[in-house]
Structure formats: C-alpha cells, structure tokens
Amino acid sequence: MSAVAGYVTREQIEQARRLDLLSYLAQCEPWELVRCGNGSYRTRTHDSLEISNGLWHWHSRGIGGRSALDYLIHVRDMDFVTAVQTLCQGRVAALPCIVPEKRPSKPFALPPRCENPERVVRYLRKRGIAQEVIDACLKSGDLYESSPYHNAVFVGRDTQGVPRYAMQRSTGEKPLKLEAxxxxxxxxxxxxxxxxxLVVTESAIDALSVATMLWQTDGQWQLCHYLSLGGVSEKQAGLPVALERYLHDHDGIRCIRLMFDNDAAGRGAAERMRFHLKSRYEVSVEFPPHGKDFNDYVRQKNLRMKNKGERKDWAR
Structure with missing residues (x-):
C-alpha cells in the first residue's frame, strides 16, 4: 500500500525504523557526510553530530539514536508521518554494516598555546566582555589563545585543577565551535x-557576558560561580552531566540562576532544569530582555551606554 497524506502503514513504519542514518545520508544526502577516520563521520550542517558503529550522537544537544527516522524527527524537526513517508518514498536500502577496527581513543590534550593572546582579547572586547573579566580568566589559565589557529580556548578542570575539557571558538570571521x-x-x-x-549559561561567551553585567553593576562579579553547559537540548530529560558534577563538587551552592538563550531550546531546558532543582535550591530562570542570548544583550547595552555617555545599573 502506498502512503497517503497524513497516513502510513505499519509495514512502512517498520521499514523506516530499520534504516540507519549512515545508509540514508550516503544515498540521499551524500554531501552531508564528512569522514573523520576510524569509520566515523560527522555531518556538514552540524559538526558536533557524529555517526559511528551504527549509532549517531549530536554532542552539542545531548541527543542521539540509531535510525534515520530518529534523525529526521529530532534533528530535522519532521513530524512522524512525514519522516516515515520521506524514508519509504526514497526507496533507500540499508548498506552492509561495516564494523571498524577498534582503536584506542587519543588521550585528552589541550591545544597548543600562543604566547600572546592579543587576538583573543580583541575578539572578546569586540563581543562586549569587560577587560577585568578577560584578565582574570587569562591569569587562571582557563582562557588562552591557541597556536597556530588563534582560536579562543575555554578550559574545564576537575577538582584537582587538571584540565579535562576544552572548547575552541574562532576569533576570525569564519564561525567555529569545536570541542578538543x-x-x-x-x-x-x-x-x-x-x-x-551559581550562574548557568549555554556557552562560555554567555558566562563571560553575565560576569560583565555583574561587574558593570558593582564590580563584585567574582562572588558568583559560572558554569557553561556547551549547549542545551529541548529533549534532554534530566540534568546535564556538567551541572550535576559541578553541584556535587561545590556543595555550598544555594542559589542557581538559569540564564539561557531566549529560544525554544533555552526555554524548554530552563523549565526542565528548574523542575529538577527547585526542591534543593533557590532557582530563578532568566532570559535576555533583548537579543537572542546574553552576549547579544551585553553588546546592545554597551552600545546604548556608549551612545548616551552614561553608566547604567545592570542589576537584574
């Protein structure tokens, strides 16, 4: 039986569920596949979406699955019926499963450091970040400029101060966000x-933006803890692992400000996290009154203050 608008058969659903994502992209959207070696791929549109060993995982959003059907629904935002019809009408056949030879993953290492962080400082100042905030992060080593690509590197550490995480962000015109x-x-x-x-934000730039807002208020920005989640997902059920770990390691925290992007993903994630946290902490959910995120807001406020030639209270 062929599909009609708004209806699919049980056989078509089963057929769609059997198709893996690599087979679908290889035959229908081969331009989306970027080979990463060791049998794994990433997609050109979402560089943090990895396909490996028959599974896919969108690291920046914390979601994943096996089938092309899951991908079309959760990544492409198709409704269930449309996704099934897309897969069935395309007559896509599953490719033979090739299990790559398992190789040990490379140990974590920080990107090489550039001695002069001039480009990072210039980039962050252009993004509206206060010089005092930049200087403190450079001094701690949690922010530096990479060599030879001159990316801004944001470092995450364990309780012993050992680097365990690094996010690189381009300081040039070409956008780049890449975890080491x-x-x-x-x-x-x-x-x-x-x-x-504790202030919780989606990105490191947003964390520095909120720190700048508090510095502009009274200079006491270092009283707060700041945590960047590296992105949020509309579909994540529990707390992000970074937030769970930070609260476990800092048991003196009592108040949490969830300061996310003013979009569907940010609003949904904030409400879910508030639900999980409200019985143990004083929790507030805050969105930028102007712009998509708090860095947009900081830059707009800086421009207004510059134009008016006056210092305003940024307390929220």
Whole structure:
C-alpha cells in the first residue's frame, strides 16, 4: 500500500525504523557526510553530530539514536508521518554494516598555546566582555589563545585543577565551535566563585557576558560561580552531566540562576532544569530582555551606554 497524506502503514513504519542514518545520508544526502577516520563521520550542517558503529550522537544537544527516522524527527524537526513517508518514498536500502577496527581513543590534550593572546582579547572586547573579566580568566589559565589557529580556548578542570575539557571558538570571521578530542563533558568551562550563587549559561561567551553585567553593576562579579553547559537540548530529560558534577563538587551552592538563550531550546531546558532543582535550591530562570542570548544583550547595552555617555545599573 502506498502512503497517503497524513497516513502510513505499519509495514512502512517498520521499514523506516530499520534504516540507519549512515545508509540514508550516503544515498540521499551524500554531501552531508564528512569522514573523520576510524569509520566515523560527522555531518556538514552540524559538526558536533557524529555517526559511528551504527549509532549517531549530536554532542552539542545531548541527543542521539540509531535510525534515520530518529534523525529526521529530532534533528530535522519532521513530524512522524512525514519522516516515515520521506524514508519509504526514497526507496533507500540499508548498506552492509561495516564494523571498524577498534582503536584506542587519543588521550585528552589541550591545544597548543600562543604566547600572546592579543587576538583573543580583541575578539572578546569586540563581543562586549569587560577587560577585568578577560584578565582574570587569562591569569587562571582557563582562557588562552591557541597556536597556530588563534582560536579562543575555554578550559574545564576537575577538582584537582587538571584540565579535562576544552572548547575552541574562532576569533576570525569564519564561525567555529569545536570541542578538543576526548574532552570530558562533565568538566565544561566554569569559573569558581567565592559566594553561594551559581550562574548557568549555554556557552562560555554567555558566562563571560553575565560576569560583565555583574561587574558593570558593582564590580563584585567574582562572588558568583559560572558554569557553561556547551549547549542545551529541548529533549534532554534530566540534568546535564556538567551541572550535576559541578553541584556535587561545590556543595555550598544555594542559589542557581538559569540564564539561557531566549529560544525554544533555552526555554524548554530552563523549565526542565528548574523542575529538577527547585526542591534543593533557590532557582530563578532568566532570559535576555533583548537579543537572542546574553552576549547579544551585553553588546546592545554597551552600545546604548556608549551612545548616551552614561553608566547604567545592570542589576537584574
């Protein structure tokens, strides 16, 4: 039986569920596949979406699966019926399963360091980050400039101060966000504070933006802890591993401010996290009043303050 609008048969559903993502992309969208070696691939549209050993995992969103059907629903945002029809009408056949030889993963290592962080400082200042915040992060070693590509590197450490995570962000015109190989997501970029409050953001740039907002208010930005999650997902059920780990390691935290992007993913993630945290902590959910994220907001506020020639209270 052929599919009609709004309807699919049980046989078509089973056929769609059997198709793996690599087979679908190789035959229908081969331009999306980027070979990474050792039998794994990434997609050109989402460079943190990895396909390996018959499974796919979108690292920046914390979601994954096996089938092309899961991919079309969760990544392409297709409804179930449309996704099934897309796979069945395309007459895509599963490719033979090739299990690559298992090789040990490379141990985590920080990208090489550039002695002069001039480009990183210039980039962050252009993004509206206060010089005092930049200087503190450079001094701690949790921020530096890579060599030879001059990316901004945001370092995450364990409780012993050992680097376990690194996120690279391009300081040039071409956008790039890339986790160092074998980064441990439990130890994403964070700034330890002296008080009992924790600010949780999606990106490291947003964490520095909120720190800048607090520095503009009264200069006491280092009282807060800051944690970047490296992205959030609309579909993640529990708490992100980085947040669970940080709260476990810093049991003096009492207040949590969830300061995410003002979009569907940010709003959904904030509400789910608030639900899991509210019985143990004082939790507030805050979104930028202007712009998509808090870095947009900081840059807009900086521009307004510059134009008006006055210093405003940024307390929220």
């Amino acid at each position: 190989e074998s980064s441990d997501k439990r130890y994403s970029f964070a700034i330890a504070g002296k008080g009992n409050g």
